[in-house]
Amino acid sequence: MADERTKYLLTEDRIPTHWVNIAPDLPGDPLPPLNPRTGEPAGPEDLTAIFPMALIGQEVSREPEVEIPDEVREAYRLWRPTPLYRARSLEKAIGTTAHIYYKYEGVSPAGSHKPNSAIPQAYENAQAGVRKLVTETGAGQWGSSLAFACARFGLECEVYMVGSSYDQKPYRRSMMQTWGATVHRSPSNRTESGRANAEHPTGSLGIAISEAVEVAAQDPETNYSLGSVLSHVCLHQTVIGQESIAQMEMAGEEPDVVIGCVGGGSNFAGMAFPWLRRNLRDGATTRLVGAEPTACPTLTEGVYGYDFGDTSGLTPLLPMYTLGHDFVPPPVHAGGLRYHGDAPVLCAAVRAGLIEARAVRQNPSFEAAVLFARTEGIIPAPEASHAIRVAIDEANEAREAGEERVILFNLSGHGHFDLSAYDAYLAGDLEDPEFDRSGVEAALAKLPQNVPALD
Amino acid sequence: MADERTKYLLTEDRIPTHWVNIAPDLPGDPLPPLNPRTGEPAGPEDLTAIFPMALIGQEVSREPEVEIPDEVREAYRLWRPTPLYRARSLEKAIGTTAHIYYKYEGVSPAGSHKPNSAIPQAYENAQAGVRKLVTETGAGQWGSSLAFACARFGLECEVYMVGSSYDQKPYRRSMMQTWGATVHRSPSNRTESGRANAEHPTGSLGIAISEAVEVAAQDPETNYSLGSVLSHVCLHQTVIGQESIAQMEMAGEEPDVVIGCVGGGSNFAGMAFPWLRRNLRDGATTRLVGAEPTACPTLTEGVYGYDFGDTSGLTPLLPMYTLGHDFVPPPVHAGGLRYHGDAPVLCAAVRAGLIEARAVRQNPSFEAAVLFARTEGIIPAPEASHAIRVAIDEANEAREAGEERVILFNLSGHGHFDLSAYDAYLAGDLEDPEFDRSGVEAALAKLPQNVPALD
Numbered sequence: 018m019a020d021e022r023t024k025y026l027l028t029e030d031r032i033p034t035h036w037v038n039i040a041p042d043l044p045g046d047p048l049p050p051l052n053p054r055t056g057e058p059a060g061p062e063d064l065t066a067i068f069p070m071a072l073i074g075q076e077v078s079r080e081p082e083v084e085i086p087d088e089v090r091e092a093y094r095l096w097r098p099t100p101l102y103r104a105r106s107l108e109k110a111i112g113t114t115a116h117i118y119y120k121y122e123g124v125s126p127a128g129s130h131k132p133n134s135a136i137p138q139a140y141e142n143a144q145a146g147v148r149k150l151v152t153e154t155g156a157g158q159w160g161s162s163l164a165f166a167c168a169r170f171g172l173e174c175e176v177y178m179v180g181s182s183y184d185q186k187p188y189r190r191s192m193m194q195t196w197g198a199t200v201h202r203s204p205s206n207r208t209e210s211g212r213a214n215a216e217h218p219t220g221s222l223g224i225a226i227s228e229a230v231e232v233a234a235q236d237p238e239t240n241y242s243l244g245s246v247l248s249h250v251c252l253h254q255t256v257i258g259q260e261s262i263a264q265m266e267m268a269g270e271e272p273d274v275v276i277g278c279v280g281g282g283s284n285f286a287g288m289a290f291p292w293l294r295r296n297l298r299d300g301a302t303t304r305l306v307g308a309e310p311t312a313c314p315t316l317t318e319g320v321y322g323y324d325f326g327d328t329s330g331l332t333p334l335l336p337m338y339t340l341g342h343d344f345v346p347p348p349v350h351a352g353g354l355r356y357h358g359d360a361p362v363l364c365a366a367v368r369a370g371l372i373e374a375r376a377v378r379q380n381p382s383f384e385a386a387v388l389f390a391r392t393e394g395i396i397p398a399p400e401a402s403h404a405i406r407v408a409i410d411e412a413n414e415a416r417e418a419g420e421e422r423v424i425l426f427n428l429s430g431h432g433h434f435d436l437s438a439y440d441a442y443l444a445g446d447l448e449d450p451e452f453d454r455s456g457v458e459a460a461l462a463k464l465p466q467n468v469p470a471l472d
Numbered sequence: 473m474a475d476e477r478t479k480y481l482l483t484e485d486r487i488p489t490h491w492v493n494i495a496p497d498l499p500g501d502p503l504p505p506l507n508p509r510t511g512e513p514a515g516p517e518d519l520t521a522i523f524p525m526a527l528i529g530q531e532v533s534r535e536p537e538v539e540i541p542d543e544v545r546e547a548y549r550l551w552r553p554t555p556l557y558r559a560r561s562l563e564k565a566i567g568t569t570a571h572i573y574y575k576y577e578g579v580s581p582a583g584s585h586k587p588n589s590a591i592p593q594a595y596e597n598a599q600a601g602v603r604k605l606v607t608e609t610g611a612g613q614w615g616s617s618l619a620f621a622c623a624r625f626g627l628e629c630e631v632y633m634v635g636s637s638y639d640q641k642p643y644r645r646s647m648m649q650t651w652g653a654t655v656h657r658s659p660s661n662r663t664e665s666g667r668a669n670a671e672h673p674t675g676s677l678g679i680a681i682s683e684a685v686e687v688a689a690q691d692p693e694t695n696y697s698l699g700s701v702l703s704h705v706c707l708h709q710t711v712i713g714q715e716s717i718a719q720m721e722m723a724g725e726e727p728d729v730v731i732g733c734v735g736g737g738s739n740f741a742g743m744a745f746p747w748l749r750r751n752l753r754d755g756a757t758t759r760l761v762g763a764e765p766t767a768c769p770t771l772t773e774g775v776y777g778y779d780f781g782d783t784s785g786l787t788p789l790l791p792m793y794t795l796g797h798d799f800v801p802p803p804v805h806a807g808g809l810r811y812h813g814d815a816p817v818l819c820a821a822v823r824a825g826l827i828e829a830r831a832v833r834q835n836p837s838f839e840a841a842v843l844f845a846r847t848e849g850i851i852p853a854p855e856a857s858h859a860i861r862v863a864i865d866e867a868n869e870a871r872e873a874g875e876e877r878v879i880l881f882n883l884s885g886h887g888h889f890d891l892s893a894y895d896a897y898l899a900g901d902l903e904d905p906e907f908d909r910s911g912v913e914a915a916l917a918k919l920p921q922n923v924p925a926l927d
Contacts, residue, residue: 022483022484022549023484023546023549023550024484024549024550026481026483028477028481029477029478029479091478094477094478094479095478095479095557095848095849096849102550106550106624124579125849126849126850126851128888165849168845168846168847169561169849187891187892187895188643188888188889188891188892191891191892191894191895191898192851192891194894194895194898195842195845195846195851195891195894195898196845196846197846387650390623390650390651391623391650391651391652392623393550394550394551394580394581394620394624395581396581396647396650433583433643433888433889434643434888436642436643436646436647436650437642437643437646439646439649439650440642440646440649443646443649443650
C-alpha cells in the first residue's frame, strides 16, 4: 500500500557509501577497449597521459562495489540525496491508475546528474596533483558541472564548447565562467585540431573532444575529463539508483518498470544498474527501459561493434552499439542525446537482454514535457523529456491492459537553459525528424576493420 | 553545540499549518490605506473589483494566525519545506568563526519564493469563481510564479511584462508560456494605459501595473494579482521563517542575526516576521536586517509617508517609506529590488525600531555572489546577493569584534535567468551607481498632499 507523501527525502547520512560496479554481474567476460593502431586490448598505459590512475582503476575494476571517498561524499552533501517524487498531479491529468514516481537530479548546482561524476573526477585529479582539467561540452551541462567541481577542489578548468552552443547558449558559458572556468569557442585557434577545422561554421562535439584531448596530452599537469560513456562515469552515477531503491522502500512500492533517457548512457546507467543488480542477485523482475531519440537511435537501430568514442578517431576503440563515429544526427534539442554510441557497459547489458530500449520522437517528448511542467511544476530538460514520454506511454499501456503498474523514471535535469526549444514547440515550429538510415549506412561503412566483428 | 550536517530538511508534514500575521503584534494601531480621492481610509469596497474577499480578509486581518487551506498546503508539497543549509564552504573561504546558515527558496518551480504567494492567490481566486488572473512582471519572477500557480488551479493567466525585460529575458517569457500563460509586451495596444504610453521605449513597472489593473477592473471574471508589498503577500511568505525556526532548532543553534533582501519586502517579511514574533513574545533578541540596494534605498533613505503603490497613481495610498512613486532607480540588475516603496507592515516594523536596514552597492553584492557560487555551488539571484553581502559583512564584523556569531539569511532565488548580469560583473563592466538624491527630491515633492503627514 503506497503512502500519501508527495516526495521522499533521505537525510544526508543516507548518501551511498559505495558506487555500484555492475561489470562483474554481467554474463561472460567483458570485452576490452582496443588500441586502434594495434587492434590489441588497450592497457592503463594507453590512458595515463590524460587520466589519473585512480580513475583508470575504477574504469577497469571488477570489484562489485567501489568505496566513495569521504571528500566526495562531503561535496555530494551540497545537493544529495536528491528527492524522489510521486507524480500525483500528472497521474490525475492523464487519468491513470498507474503510480508514477520520479527521481529528480535537477537539484544539483549545475541542474542535472552530471556533477555526480564531475565531483569524483575533480577530486581524484586533485589528489593526483593535477593542476588543470580540460574538457569539451556540447549543450553545456557537462562543462558547467566540471567547472563547479573544479572550483570545489581548487583546480583550473578549461572548456572547449561546441561553437553553435557557444553562440546560442551564452548563459551556459556565463555559468561556467561564474564558477571560474575558462571557456573557448570550438573550433579554436589554440590547438592543431581546432586550426585544422578553422572553417567549420558550428563546430562539433568531435572537434571539441579532439581539442580538449590534445591540450591534456601535451601538459603533464593537465588532464582530460569525460562526462559520459566510460565505465567510471557510469559507476559514479549509481548514487542515483541506490537512493531511489531506498526511497521506493519509503514509499512502500515496488516499481514494475524503471526508465531513463540515454545519450552516452550515464544517467540511465546510474539509475538502472542498482536495480539491475537487484534483478540479477535478488530475483527481482523490474523492467529497465532506456529512452533514446528517434533521430539518434543507437540502442534500437545501431550495430554492435568496435568503434571510436569520438568523431576524429583519437580514442581507444570501444565495444558498443554505434551508428558510426561520423554519423551526424539531426539537430534535435536534446543535445545530450545526440551521441553516435553508448556506454560499453550499458550496451553489454542491452545485448544480454537485461535492459530494453525504446526510441521517442521529438514532438511527443515535448508534448509530455509541457504536460509535466503544467502538472508537476518542473520544466524538464529536453533529454529527460524522453523518459517522461515513455513513462506516460507505460501508464497508458497499463490502462489499456487493465493492469496496475508502478513506474519510476529519472528526471535527469531541468530545462532552464533550453527554453528556446519550448518556444519552438509551443509555436508549432519544432521539427520532428525521422531516423535517417542513409547517413548511418555511410557512417557504418567506416567502422574500423582491423578488429573483431561483434554483431 | 552545532551538529555536523550540511543541510536541514523537514518532511512535508512539517509544512506550516498557519501563516503568521505580525500586524497585531506591532505597537499602536495600524495606519489604514487611504482612498486617494477622498483621503479617507480605504475599505474592502475599494478592492473588490480586483481582489476576492478571502484575500481582502487576509489583507486586513487582526488574527495572529491565518490557517493555510489544505489545497494550498498540498500544492506547497511540490517544493516545500525548502532546505536550510550551513554554508560550511563559504565560512572556510572567508576564514570566519561565525556560523552562516541560509534558507534556500530557489528550489520552487519558478526558482524563488514567489510561488509561496502565487499559489494561495490563485487558489482563493479559483474558489471565488474567477476565470482569469492578470498581473504585471518586471524581471519575470512573479509572472512565472503566477503562471505556474494558475496552471495548478485551472485559471487563465495574462501577464504584462515590462518591455525591456520582454526583450532582454526571452526565457522568462518562454517559462510563463510553457506554464500556459499569455504574455504581452508592455506598453501594449490592448489597454488605455498602454496606448497612452505607446511611445515609451522600454516600458516600466508602473505602466505594466496600470495595464493589468485596467484589464482586471473591466471584466467581472478577471482579477488582479500582486506579488509583493501588500499585507496578504507578506503573510503568505511567512512559511519561510516558520520553517527556518524549526530548522535552526534541528541545527541546535540560535541565530544572532537574520537577513533578507528587500524590494517590495515580501521575502524578507516572510523570513523575518516569525522571528520577530519570537522577539516580541518570547523575549528572544535576534537582530533582523533588511538588505536593500544603494541605488534604491527605500528604508535607509526614504521618507515615511502616504504614497501610491504604483507609478501611475491608480492604487490606494499606502503608509510606507518611499522614494516617491515616480522615482526611477538606476537600472541595477536586481530588478526585483527596484521599487520606490516597501510593504507597509514591514515599514511599520522598521519605524518601530524592531527591524534594521542596510544599503548595499551593486558590485560588492556581485562579489559576494560569485564567492558564494564558487563555494556553495548555487548561483544566486542578484536580489538575494544583497543578503549574502550583508551576511559576509556580519561575519567579518564578528571576527573584528572577537565574537562568535550565528548568521542566518534567506537565499530567495537562483540566478539562472540573470547570467548576463554575471557576464557584465566578470568582465568588469558592471556599473555601481550611487544613490541619486536629486531624483528623489523631485519625486518626493509630488507626494499626495491631501493626507496626514507621517514623518
